[in-house]
Amino acid sequence: MNLRRRLLIEWALIALFGTLAVILATHWRGTSAFDNLVYDQLSSISRPKPDNKILLINIDEASLARVGKWPWNRNIHAQLIDKLASAGPRTILLDVLMSEASSAADDRALVEAMQKSGAVYLPLNFHSPGSDGKAYDTEYPLSVLDAAAKGVGHVNITFDNDGIVRRINLCFDSGERSWPHLAELIYRNGAAPSPAFAGLARCSQHLLLPYAPRDSYSEISFVDAHEGRIPDQLVKGRDIIIGATAAGMGDNYPAPFSDGGVVSGSEIMANVVAALRRDDFIASAPVWQISLFSLLPMWLLMLGFLRWQPRTALIVSLCLIATVLVAGMVALSASIWFPPGAALIGIILVYPLWGWRRLQAMSAFMQSELGELEREGEIVPLALNPDRGSDLVGRQSAALGSAIDHLRDLRRFVSDSLEHLPDPMFVTDMVGTVTMANHRIEDYLGPKLKGTALKSLLDRIVAPMHRRSVDEYLRAIEREPTGDHQPFVRFVSPDGSHFVMRSAPVVNDLDVHVGQIHYLADISALAQAESDREEALQLLSHDMRSPQSAIIALLPTVPDKDVSRRIEGHARRTIALAQDFVDVARMGESPFEGTDVLLTNLAHDVTDNFWPLAQERSVRIEVIDDSDSGFVLAEPDSLGRAIANILDNAIKFSPVGGSIQVRTRRIRDVEARMLELTICDEGPGIDPDLLPRLFTRFAARSVPDARIKSSGLGLTYVRAVAERHGGKVWVENGKKGACFHLRLPEAADPIPDPAA
């Protein structure tokens, strides 16, 4: 499988898994222990100051020692309330349960004291589970006390899973009615509810309680207050909370303090009242917000995995953990609590998971790629070296390393080869930009060819007059990269160098055509040789001919006519030899360029040329056209010469007074319409043994047959011409003499002209 695809799938699975884990952790509070720990640490960083409008009166060990065993006579409480009331407190919270009646006198005394002060608040108690299937039974204070109290509220303590009191509920629903917290009633003291109470989403909602430092509230012992050792200023305008602190009375609770100590119920009450005044309860964020808060960093990290280096991912993970904690702290200071545990779980889960899966995928990929490479067998040896890695990945890395070394060598080899090619070479991509160029072409056109357009490169190296053919060549290759087209294009550069350009498609591993490689061969030397050769041929055909013509021109002044005639013969023979040589040499040097030739017309032309010779030997030549005006696509020069060679041979070996028949006719060949020119003489014919190889050079040179020998290169030339015209030539012995057959394809019909 494609590595990239596999990694994406792994990635998606990890993202899904991480998301599920985080959401489940959020919902099931799986991280509450950790969250509580963090909460305790964070909340201890900055604690609110104690409310100095609150005075705690503690029923402590000293008080018990002095007053006596608990429960005390209610008269004692009445006395204290009387004393306090005289100093003018704002409220008095008597945090002592008084649900049963004691002696009527004592109860009355307390009722009177309460009524007199008019500021006493009493707690309620609940039993759970309640009777008759109710959730709770409400335990009211003694009805007389209840009536005398300014307010009655609940003082329930909520324990977290770890038994620590971090939160309270300002409102408690007993199933029959809902009770505000006693602290709330103190806050109100007959006035409007606190903002925190008003802002409760539902009655039972818990709020996290910010604790002032332990034992920071003003407090005095019950016994001191009872015995009057308390200045009135300490009481005046304050909220007095009377509660038990003595260890044996069971009203002490573990609170979120780092030293792990306990706080008394009344201190908790004081903190609640203070928090109500400051309005700084800490609300737990709703679950959906926590989920989001927990998922966000994980998702960020997952996205990052797709782009970052592993090292960056690690740093970012650590940063994210810190960020989550800091964000929690910041939120906390804004009185909102986001438990960071789920978020941290997300981060800590996906990081190693991704690392593992990615390594696994890489490992599998490396394994398969290396296997592939080995199978292709281009880079050997690729055996895994067991000494070079302790584990599988280590061994794979070693194998990969050596594979890369090999590829590097290969690349080096390729680039060196290109670089040191003796000829200019460059590569272009599909949009015609040069992506690679070797030194030779940069020597030629200047450096920095890479990135330039093919068009401008050609502008510089191809002379304008050749530009079209080069462009056509490139277009043909682009249209059909592997199709049949001319194998190269030849052009001249502006400075006069001659080049042959060959282009080939570059195909990648998936057989997709990705560019072109262009190879230029500097054939200036070859072109020079060509033009030298042309010059030499020119010399033979023209310059050698010229003095021979002059010799012939001089002949009329030679008095001896016989000598004159012989000199002329030699001069003409010299000319003919030069002509033969040039004709043979030139043939095939240029591409076949045929024109429409009426075959019988050409036969007449050649025959007429031989009239003087034929006349000399009294040979009659008859030209017959049975072809009904058949045309061939021919080069009149070479074809005429080929016919002449056959005819010359026929005349030379015709008996005196013999006749030669030159006949053209149409042949229905298997595949094409053909025309055939037949030249039959009445000579001695040809040795049948020689017939099959008559037109080879071998036959021409080494056969004792005078007839063949005399034709020299002539018949070889004839065969070359026939083949050049797409035809063939053969000879057979007819009734009287030899018959030469020259069979050529008939020219295609011209496109009919509508105006004709």
Place this chain on the structure above:
Amino acid sequence: MGGYMRIAIADDESDVVNYLKNLVEEMGHVATSFSDGAALSQSLVRETYDLVIMDWTMPKKDGLATLNWMQTSLQERPPVIMMTNRTAKKDISDALNAGADDYITKPEDPSVICARINALLRRSAGSGAFEAKAVYGAYTFDRIDQTVTVEDKIVTLTAKEFELADMFFRNRDRTLSRNYIMETIWRTTAALATRTLDMHISRVRAKLDLKPENGFRIFTVFGYGYRLESIEKR
């Protein structure tokens, strides 16, 4: 052909010049010789010639350059015969297409050279006026009946074939371009398949039995046109 003609001969090969000069003078004309194209050009500005025979390959200014110069610089250009040692058919057609009126490949028989010279002089003298009957060796042309008699045998030709044959005979020994022939006979150059001309000529050759034995042959100048050559019987 009344009176003599003035003929300019240019070739760097003095032996060839002398040979041609003798030939021309034997024909009864006046010959002026030059050894290169530049000298010929200078003279052409001042003098009038009835015919110019020049070599293709000359020092200073070669035949083609001189020919081009004549085309552009002379108001009335005399006919030109280009002589050449080149035998490639392309070279010959190039010379003719460049404006030469005829060409001779060296070395050529004196009789052929004379025939060619005469052919061109005939034209420039404005001869070839229509006579009712014209006799060329064994061939007799009756222009009224549009018939040709070959050695007392009447040959039937179509109108076009007669015109073509008549044209060749009146212009014997002169190279005629395909365009000239088609313009004259078919009054058009375009819209005529080139094979039509080849086939007509082939038929005329067959019907009139034009071959050296009968004193005439049709010579194809590939890439240019045709020439009816008169053959001197030995």
